[in-house]
Structures are given as structure tokens and as C-alpha cells.
Amino acid sequence: MDRIPILKMGEFLLVTIQVDMHDRLALTLQDDLTAQIVKQKSRGVLIDISTLEMVDSFIGRMLGSIASMARLLGADTVVVGMQPSVAITLVELGLSMKGIRTALDVEKGMTALRAAVLASREDGDE
Amino acid sequence: MDRIPILKMGEFLLVTIQVDMHDRLALTLQDDLTAQIVKQKSRGVLIDISTLEMVDSFIGRMLGSIASMARLLGADTVVVGMQPSVAITLVELGLSMKGIRTALDVEKGMTALRAAVLASREDGDE
Amino acid sequence: MRVLESESMPLRTSEDIVLVRQAVRKKAVALGFGLVDQTKIVTASSELARNTLDYGGGGVVELAVVENGRRSGLRLVFEDHGPGIANLDLALTDGYTSGQGMGLGLGGAKRLSHEFEIASKTGEGTKVSIVRWK
């Protein structure tokens, strides 16, 4: 597989990572997502990692970069479904995923994104 | 309660945090532990947080400080029993507990400490 | 957003932070929040309560059960009459602390909540409001 598909759901983008990504694939995803946010004028990105059995510092950094770039482009990012064993390992690895919102599942992730978009509209901007 | 008890188990110290600690109590624990490591010439510290329902940045920083100070005094620290919900929240909070080893339970924590002590003896020093 | 019930608690000592955490947990459980959601809002409350105490010189928190259409949630409003925050962007930056902290309280509380508002005036005080929906 050389590309992870990006789904458009209204004003949000949904990515479900279903394979053990090699590093180039992760970088391609990062680029593709940035391009899609711009193209679709998306307000939010949901990244479902519930099937990921491991997040190392490379993937952690990728998730952080996606969130930062999305923010610059006016979109919020929520990482969804992180397995508890992955979270425990991340803590010991010493990785802080600064700036990354998480949610238990896609539904809760949507709730979080909608609230964020609503809040930033009320404010005019954040 | 104004003190959390510290148990001596051979060359290790065991602390079981069983209360929702207020900040001063956490700082007292930090001081008491440092004093006991020196007094007992301990090689390792096990901190059991399995009953803690929350770790905020204050407690996270305390755990990190204990590990750093213990390290300076020649002792390894293992934090034991972190609940998955706590780990997931720590990741979103953005806290990296740099330098902290974790283990699922006290038994696995002891395994990790024994291995660390053995390894540093074989090396002469780390 | 409709307020269904609300209660206020003082924030004067570090024991008060513990009481607030426990009250927030109780309300979250009563609202039917799952364990992870409970932990998130309790952790956010602990960060903000400590700021009110340490930087605001103490204050109050209002815990409210709120409703918005079909959604119910928990709203927490922390208020103090301390020195205020001169530069809000800086204060919200992860890693920035003017004290001994880790600089994650405000940014972390924001991520752990669904809504986050902060208002502060130098010399007058600070008010931080968060909501977490069920």
C-alpha cells in the first residue's frame, strides 16, 4: 500500500490507519492530509488509530506535525481510539504529544470536533 | 493524613499511594523518599499508583523529580500500576514523564528493578 | 446552554483542590461519563483549580450540570480576583510557566475539554470556563 485513504465527511476529514505504516507512508499521509485540508477547506481532522498496535516516536511526531499544520490551516485534529497499552507505552517512552486532542472513538471524536468548530465560530476566531 | 508511609523491602523502597494527595503531601513524600534512599542506601524505589484515579501535571512533575533525585543517589525508580485511563489522559494533557520507568504491577516492577540493579552492577556503573 | 443545577466551592488551600477533584468526579459519574471522560475532566479541574490558587491567590469554582439540546455536560467556571494574565497567548502556550509548573495547565485543560474560554484583566482577575459534554 502506498497511500492511506482520506475520507471527506462534511467539513471534516477522516483517516483510518489500518496498516502498520512504514515511515515513508506516514510522511505521505502527512502531505496528503495537508493538501486535502486546503482543498476541501476542512475544519477538522479525525485520525482513527484504534487498530494501531504501537505508536513510536516517529508516528507520534507525525501526529503532532499533522495537528500543528492543521491548526495553521484553521482545522482541529482529534486522534481517536488510542489503545490503552499504546498510551502506557508512550508515557514510558517519554513522548509528550503536545497539542493533540484525543477521544475514545470516532463518535466521541466528532463531538469534540463539532464543539471546537462551534466554539471558534462563536469567538470569531480562536 | 500528613505522611505517606515508605516501606523498606530489602534494598528497595516501596510507596503505595492510597489517597488523593494534596500538593503539600506530594512534596512531603518527595522529601521523605529522598531522605530514606540516603538513609537505607536503597538501590530502587517502587511507587504504586494503582489506586490513583488521576495524575495531573503536579503529580507528574513530582514523579519525575523523585526519579531524577533517586537517580542522582544511585537508585532506580519504577512507577507501578498506572491505570489506562490515567495514561490516556496524560498523553492528551501533553505531559511527558521523561525518564520514568513504568510497570504493570508491583511484581513486574520488582523484576524491572532487579534487572536494572544487576545490570548496573555488571557494568561497574552505568 | 441551559444550567440544570449548580454549586460553588471555595479554593483557598491545596486541600480544596482535592475536594474540587472529588466533587467533579462525583458529578461526572452521576452524569454517566465513562471512566476516561471522568478522568479527563477531573484532571482539567485539578490544573485550573491549582492555577486559581497559586496564581490567582485563591477564588471560587462553580460546578454546573448543563444541557444543550439533547446533550448534557459538565461546566466548570474558575474565578479569582488575582493579578490577572497580561499575555493570554503566552500563558496558553504549552511549556510556558511564570512559576515552577510544567506550563501545561491551561493548554492541557483546553485539550481535555470540549469548550474553553478564558477572560483576564491585569489587576482585576481571571475567569476560566470549561465544558465537557457527555
Next chain:
Amino acid sequence: MRVLESESMPLRTSEDIVLVRQAVRKKAVALGFGLVDQTKIVTASSELARNTLDYGGGGVVELAVVENGRRSGLRLVFEDHGPGIANLDLALTDGYTSGQGMGLGLGGAKRLSHEFEIASKTGEGTKVSIVRWK
């Protein structure tokens, strides 16, 4: 420490890192590691495999099932003939990277393992060995 079985895998491309992760997972499962322990050793292997590739210019990893008295465990030895590491203490410091990384690979792999050894000579290469006991 007695070696019960061992196998070697090349590390030449970023796909090889994925294969190593999968092989490590398989061995950890076969040894009866719990899910968290599996995840820890797999994550450590991923960090070290990437270093072998990115900094060491490629190399090999040896996966071995080992035994020490009644304990069984998994030992991974990563070896390359790259430029080596001039300052090991610096390389092991959390947050230090000479590249684009997060500087957590070596320190993190050490924490995620029960035993950790590193040997490196400038101009000759680097060898990192970790063990995780069941």
C-alpha cells in the same frame, strides 16, 4: 543468559522496520508476554531499528529467545557499521537528536527494556542490545 533460539533480519529499508516490529511482536506473543509488555518491546525495537537504518546506514538485528534461570525473555541486538556515536552520554540524553528525531529513541528504548547495552566506536559502528524478561 542462555540463548534458546535466534534469527537475524536485515535493516535496509523503512519496510524492514515494519517487518522487524512484526517479528518482535510474534516472538513476544509466543513467549506469553502480556499486551503491554508486547507493546513496550515492539516500540523499543522500532526506535532502535530506525536508528540502525537512519544513522547507522543500515545493518542487522538478531532476535533471540533467552533464558536466565527460570526467567525467559526476548533479546534484540541491533548492529551496524556506520559512523558510530562519538558521545554516548549525549546520545542517550532525552531530547537530543543530531537529525530530525525527537531524541527519545535510545533513552526510551532503555526505559522500555529491562537490560540495555550500547557499544559504539567512531568510524566502526554501533551495537545496541536490549532484553525484556517475561
